[in-house]
Amino acid sequence: MYGNDFTTPDARPRPTPDAGDEPATFRAIIGDDGRVEPRDEMPEGYRKTLVRQIAQHAHSEIIGMQPEGNWISRAPSLRRKAILMAKVQDEAGHGLYLYAAAETLGVDRADLLDALHEGRQKYSSIFNYPTLTWADVGAIGWLVDGAAIVNQVPLCRCSYGPYARAMVRVCKEESFHQRQGFEILHTLSHGSAAQKAMAQDAVNRYWWPSLMMFGPADSGADDSRGHTAQSMAWGIKRFSNDDLRQRFVDMTVPQSEALGLTLPDDAIAWNEERGHYDFSPVDFTELFEVIRGNGPCNAERMAHRVGAHEDGAWVREAAAAYAAKQQARREEGAA
Ligand SMILES: [Fe+2]
Ligand SMILES: [Fe+2]
DSSP states (O other), X not given: OOSSOOOOGGGOOOOOOOXXXXXXXXXXXXXXXXXXXXXXXXXXXXXXXXXXXXXXXXXXXXXXXXXXXXXXXXXXXXXXXXXXXXXXXHHHHHHHHHHHHHHTTTOOHHHHHHHHHTTSSOOOGGGGXXXXXXXXXXXXXXXXXXXXXXXXXGGGGOSBHHHHHHXXXXXXXXXXXXXXXXXXXXXXXXXXXXXXXXXXXXXXXXXXXXXXXXXXXXXXXXXXXXXXXXXXXXXXXXXXXXXXXXXXXXXXXXXXXXXXXXXXXTTOEEETTTTEEEOOOOOHHHHHHIIIIISTTHHXXXXXXXXXXXXXXXXXXXXXXXXXXXXXXXXXXXX
């Protein structure tokens, strides 16, 4: 999730229909590596997969505002506060583009929000970890937004037009988020011994959950059971979970050296033969537990989200009443 489509092994979606059910026009678009638009015929499995993935992605963007929003009032300077506010606001905007993209597939965002609030749809497990210190804001920007970029840049070429187009702007903004996180950590890492220790502690806590953001392995006991393969055949996904994870590690290790911080894995070493960094296998037990609702902050995040939605009911009612009034005036004018 968060630009990917996976869940726990016991909650895998039903298998999607085979290629025999695909309309010829759809097969032609996918075959030409073209874009499927809302008006085009598409198989029900493709539509459902996209609704699930885009909704999970949208939910992740808006829930992702909470861990960092927690530090807006305590940012160490006015400059840091202004940057963090802009970043958190960007995430709200990402949620809005994505709900709008999902609506082109014939769903209503009010229903998607109900599904989130009732636990029928998920959001990225990464946002169920707490932000204990200011350095966590840096680690989230550097590692979490960094992982999001690796996952989401290929989505700019996703076969579904509205999703692909939304991703272009999202990725540009994510790149700013990643740099602000890197800069926070760089400042701390070159500050006092206590500041450097705080930065290192944040990286130690966020490293493994960031690697889990790419989802289970594509083969072996944790494999995503053909889920990745189907999404790749439809041009929704362009690379496997493991390839994206490797790309993230290859990008991040040299950056950690530039920061003067270490990554909490002794197995990390350049492998000349593979042309990639080696790293230890990820333990997905924790990922599945967090997705099942047993992460450190799941209950807190959901309670806050549902509370914010209920507090905003009067705004939605007022906006709907205003729209109805404007509509009635237009009709009066036309009569
Ligand atoms: Fe975002
Ligand atoms: Fe971001």
